[in-house]
Amino acid sequence: MAGVAGALSLDVAAIRAAFPVFGRRIRGRPLVYLDTAASAQMPAAAIEAMVRHQSEGHANVHRGVHTLSYEATEAYDAVRERARRFLNAASADEVIFAHGTTSAVNLVARSWGDAHVKRGDEIVVTLLEHHSNFVPWQMLAERTGARLKVAPLLSDGSLDREAFERLLSDRTRVVAVAHVSNVLGTVLPVRWIADLAHARGAVVVVDGAQSAPHFPVDVQELGCDFFVCSGHKLYGPTGVGLLYGRLPLLQAMAPYETGGGMIERVTVERTTFAPPPGRFEAGTPPILSVVGLGAAIEWLAGLDREAIAAHEQALLARATERISEVPGVRILGTAPGKVSVLSFVMDGVHPHDIGTVLDAEGIAIRAGHHCAQPLMQQLGVPGTARASFGVYNDLDDVDALVGGLRRVREVFA
């Protein structure tokens, strides 16, 4: 990617100014926020949309006949259509508001999985999965007597394609993969995976929590059957995520949770269920979070996303180069085309101690196992330190990080 051109075509100062959090000081220093892969900060546009909704438009959806309820319903449904365009789903009925990536994966594993996966069947995941796309499948395997097969990685953190291909069989029912690794930044070849999996008759579930924030996603282009992502990693609020599912699959699925809002007709004898997406949204949904998410993706889509990707690549390249110069630092994950997620370890210093020294300088990174313990076991480390870059980061943040790491070296000399 044209890193320099991208960096120049994006007005990062204007983007930063749209984020109120950068007015804060942390321990007396300006905030250097390098933990976007955990939660992206929210632009004022999204925060204000939520304040406005809560101040003037707070009401339940789908039920009331009064003006506030009608407006809340309109706002809620408008975000579904906005999300459809964001993911390029064929129909808004294919977009379900879940509480986050984790709840979306659990919904698929329970609702689709329990109905279709039998003893002796096989579920394929990869070694770099976040626990949210690993544990639900492991539990499904335990419930059903299916076998969980874990595709290995090459030493640079990319998928071992030959090994993956060998794992597939005619017993493979589900292939669940991350689109982008939250630890290594690796982008998985989802289209290639989907084609192979479909040739075996398997269903493909893609965890897009880390991809959707970095580059445009087209679920039809990816060829996946389910795609999930989280609002708070998309510059939106916590408490909401998106679940895309191909309509014929959703239509054949039983509800995951039951109760209000998801029914067609209830009698003393039996209940019939609403069609998707309502069938999968039992109870009062997180309306406020949905409104915030809608404003966040509207804001994100209004930026030049190619320029964002190029800018983030430029930051990644600079950070990779400069961090490597700090004595004792080793970068984990060097797959070609990776996104701006940078995991590293430092000789003799535990990642949590790196995190605390950086925090004292106002620098927020992630340290730990990143909810990817199987990957940590493979890498042979208890955890890593991880710096992740978003739309609002600039080269000063990279310099601050490198300066902070040199300070870590001094403290632990």
Added chain:
Amino acid sequence: MADLGELYQALILDHSKSPRNCRAMEGSDGRAEGYNPLCGDQITVWVRREGDRIADVSFQGEGCAISKASASLMTAAVKGKTVEEAERLFAGFHALVTGAPAPAPAPELGKLAALGGVAEFPIRVKCASLSWHALRAALRQQDGAVSSE
């Protein structure tokens, strides 16, 4: 930066790099694992008692500088003490690292006071207290895992 110097002071760094009593124990009569599922820190504490007294105590594990130094300092502090004295030390130590008022009567913390800087970093309190929770479980001879959660 003053608070960082307070946290990673020389005594802490020394104990994290050269932990005392860092070994598995033969002939222990209490052993417990401390595990923090959030960060993955894992520590095993062994104790050997003579009557009410902690005759020997040791530990092994994986963790950050704070958790290792805390475990090391803990073993040095409680060796030779009675179980009740160790409990009172833990109470005083816990107040120190959480920034809470010291219990009365306040125990003499000695070198444990070096971990006082943790109070400025609340997220690290669990690192500092993990080994103490494991010690308490080991003294109760509950073999198995305890969590600092």
